[in-house]
Amino acid sequence: MDRRSLIKRTGIAGVLAAGVAPAVHAQPAVRWRLASSFPKSLDTIFGSAEKLSETVKAMSGGKFEISVHPAGELMPAFGVVDALEKDTIDMAQTAAYYFTGKDPVFAFSCAVPFGLTTLQMAAWKDHGNGRKLMDAFFEKYNFRTMSAGNTTTQMGGWYRKEIKSVADFKGLKMRLGGGVFGESMAKLGVVAQNMPAGDVYQALEKGTLDAVEFVGPYDDEKLGYNKVAPFYYYPGWWEGSADLEFFINLKKYNQLSPENKAILNGATKVAAMDMTSKYQAVNPIAIKRLVANKTQLKAFPKAVIDAGFKSAMEVFAEHEAKSAEFKKIHQDMRAFQRDQILWNRFSEFPFNQYINSVKI
Incomplete structure (x- = not known):
């Protein structure tokens, strides 16, 4: 069975589970830059962008690479949406509610008071109308979204x-x-x-x-x-949860081959799950340390x-x-x-x- 047939029959999850990297045949190498709104010291949040980068590279056999830059390296933390509008970066990793100064609607893509829990947010975006509604709104800013991971219910x-x-x-x-x-x-x-x-x-x-x-x-x-x-x-x-996201430049996304789109889509899911599960693992240990101190x-x-x-x-x-x-x-x-x-x-x-x- 060739790799394209494998992707078609099993989907990206099957490809990941099988440990098979879909090849990008006879295509030029793709090199993207991702600007994060978070510092590198936050291995949970920033780590999601790093996980995305390493997964994309592995799945493409090095034909598709995304360099990851922490807040302040390419631009200020809150400068990523303007950069996407101007086509100066290919992707960002951020929290949508940082940009409610542009429009309060941004908040729905991340978190609002008394809003959805982690599982509910994923369900609304992926199987309800959430992603469709938000991406239609974000078109005017020249990007589309994919989840980068959820912090789960936050502290006060x-x-x-x-x-x-x-x-x-x-x-x-x-x-x-x-x-x-x-x-x-x-x-x-x-x-x-x-x-x-x-x-x-x-x-x-x-x-x-x-x-x-x-x-x-x-x-x-x-x-x-x-x-x-x-x-x-x-x-x-x-x-009740906060869904962090990859903001992806629409022009650059539309220029990707079908294989690279599948790689990017699959890699974001890997990165998002990694972040969410890591928070569940490390927060209980951290709160015990804090109380002890x-x-x-x-x-x-x-x-x-x-x-x-x-x-x-x-x-x-x-x-x-x-x-x-x-x-x-x-x-x-x-x-x-x-x-x-x-x-x-x-x-x-x-x-x-x-x-x-x-x-x-």
Whole structure:
């Protein structure tokens, strides 16, 4: 059986499982550049881009290579969308909600308050309308998307002082991921600031920030937030999951051969699963280390989360009134979420509720 027939009959997953690299016959070598919005020190997130690169190279027999560049090497962390629009890079690895200054719709591709969990996000994008709706929106920015991995449900951030009530948010200078979440927190009195992860530690240390949310125990420990802010809160209601993505220049993608498109599509799935599963493996170990090193782990009071829910729903309504596109995508996501909540009542929720109550 030749390699093309193998790909056609088994799909890219079968090719990967068989350890067979599809050959790119009589085609010129492809050399792409990927700019990440993350520092190389974050082996979970940045590691997804590295996994993509090594997988593409292996599957193509070295005929298709993607060089990976951390934030600041080719451009600033938040400069990747402009670079894609101008055709100066081939790909980016980033979080869509960093770019809600361009349009609040960007947030739906990554995370919104009280949004989808990791499995739900994957289902909405790959088997619901999510990817189709988002890629139609992103066409105007000259890119399409593929998931780079999900951080899973995030923590509620690091604080210099305890959060006992909504009043404690008033005037709090906090680094946030951006978008609808920042607007909803602003309604609670937070002074929201969107900045790259690598700039946050110094701002916390100097006192120009009072709090920061980033991802979860493993990454947050690497960035040293526990050294300058003792209170670590949960849950991060603004990110029931956060789907990071590869933004792919539309012109460059359309120029790829069918074989190289299959290689790229398959390699992104490998990279995405690698990131998501790694977070599940390393976060429990990291949170035990943090607590052992005197991090004060605390749950947000229910009244605080209730206030967050109320303010977030107000922000969604405000954007729906201004943008038909925002409303269309938001309503589609919520309809999908309602079905997921129904199913979870009989599946994951009762199972998790029970397994959390017994000693194993």
